[in-house]
Amino acid sequence: MTQLILASxxxxxxxxxxxxxxxxxxxxPDVDETPLDTEIPIDYVARLSQAKAKxxxxxxPTALIIGSDQTAVINGEIIGKPGDYNNAxxxxxxxxxxxxxxxxxxxxLNASTGMLDTDVIPFHVHFRILTPSMIEHYLxxxxxxxxxGSFKSEGLGIxxxxxxxxxxxxxxxxxxxxxxxxxxxxxxxNVI
Numbered sequence: 001m002t003q004l005i006l007a008s009x010x011x012x013x014x015x016x017x018x019x020x021x022x023x024x025x026x027x028x029p030d031v032d033e034t035p036l037d038t039e040i041p042i043d044y045v046a047r048l049s050q051a052k053a054k055x056x057x058x059x060x061p062t063a064l065i066i067g068s069d070q071t072a073v074i075n076g077e078i079i080g081k082p083g084d085y086n087n088a089x090x091x092x093x094x095x096x097x098x099x100x101x102x103x104x105x106x107x108x109l110n111a112s113t114g115m116l117d118t119d120v121i122p123f124h125v126h127f128r129i130l131t132p133s134m135i136e137h138y139l140x141x142x143x144x145x146x147x148x149g150s151f152k153s154e155g156l157g158i159x160x161x162x163x164x165x166x167x168x169x170x171x172x173x174x175x176x177x178x179x180x181x182x183x184x185x186x187x188x189x190n191v192i
Contacts (some may be wrong), residue, residue, distance in 0.1 A: 001025060002062065002063065002064050002187070002188075003025070003060065003062065003064070004023065004024040004025075004063065004064050004066070004184075005024060005025050005027055005056055005063045005064070005065045005066065006024055006025070006026040006027070006066045007027060007029045007052040007055065007056050007065050007066060007067045008026060008028065008029075008052070008066075008067075008068060008119075009026070009028035010174060011066060012078070012173050012175075013173075013174050013175045014026050015135055016170050016173055016174070016175040016177060017066070017155065017177075019170075019177065020177065020180075020181070020191050021191075022145075022184075022189070022191070027056055027060075028052075029052040029055035029056055030055055030063050031048065031051045031052050032035075032039060033048055033056050033069070034066060035078065039041075040101045041071050041078055041101075042103055042105075043172070044069075044071060044078070044103075044105075045069045045070060045071050045103045045104060045105030045108075046105045046118050046120050048104070049067040049068050049069045049105030049106055049118060050066075050067060050105075050107045050109070050157055051067070052067035052068070052069065053065040053066065053067030053107045053108070053109035053116070054067075055156075056111075057109060057111045061111050061112060061192070062112045063111045064108060064109070064110055064111070064184070064187055064189070065108070065109040065111055066106075066107070066109075066175075066180065067105075067106075067108075067109065068104060068105060068106050068107070068174060068175050068176075069104070069105045070102055070104045070105070070148055070174045071102070071148060072100050072101070072102050072103075072148045072149040073082075073101045073102075073103065074095060074098055074099075074100045074101075075098070079091055079094075079100075079148065080148055081145070081146050081147060081181075082144075082145050082147075082150045083145055084145055085139055085145070087145075088139050088144065088145055088150035089135055089136070089150075090128055091150040091152050092133070092135045092138070092139070092160070093130070093135060095127045095130070095160075096127055096130040096135075097127060097128070097129045097130075098126075098127055099124055099125065099127075100124070100127065100149055101122055101123070101124050101128050102122070102123045102124075102125065102148070102149070102171070102172055103121070103122055104120065104171045104174060104175070104176055105118065105119075105120050105123045106119050106120070106121060106175070106176050106183070108183040108184065108187065110187055117183045119176075119179050121166075121167070121171045121176040122164030122166065122171075123164070123168070123169075123171045123172045124164070124165040124166060125149070125153070125161055125164055125165075125167070125168075125172070126162040126163045126164070126165070127160055127161060127162060128160060128162045130159060132159060134160075137159070138159070138160060141156050142155055144157065144172065153169075153172050153173065
């Protein structure tokens with residue numbers, strides 16, 4: 001049986017991968033996530049998903065390694081994790097009435113053959129018009145300071161949205177399972 005590794009320390013990605021009832025290890029990769037100067041969002045998340053998987057290859061030379069990274073884009077600008085209340089308030093104020101696109105880079109690396117399968121999955125979030133009191137109430141309730149875009153769609157964050165558009169709701173949280181299942185099947189691992 002091939003060892004499966006999730007190259008992530010994200011509790012959200014672990015929770016999503018647990019849906020597949022697969023045996024795996026989650027190991028945090030050591031990767032510099034600084035965007036390159038001229039890098040567009042799609043290239044950025046593809047590069048980081050590959051870098052995360054490759055970072056574990058030497059120590060796990062026979063494993064299948066899942067790398068994933070996500071970024072949010074509003075009006076052509078990358079927005080990251082807010083880190084604190086003030087940045088989160090600004091992000092949600094800027095998102096009010098807007099569409100944010102989340103790009104999730106997904107890589108499956110067969111460490112023994114070196115084969116990389118990489119894809120970038122978009123997901124669009126249309127925000128309601130948000131008042132300052134709505135934003136304040138939401139931030140105090142969920143404190144989503146380690147989440148790109150300053151919300152948790154799997155929680156109260158759903159109240160911030162007008163509509164969601166995408167092929168896989170898991171991609172919004174950071175791990176596109178529909179695409180991952182196909183990648184795993186191509187490597188001989190059947191989920192069902």
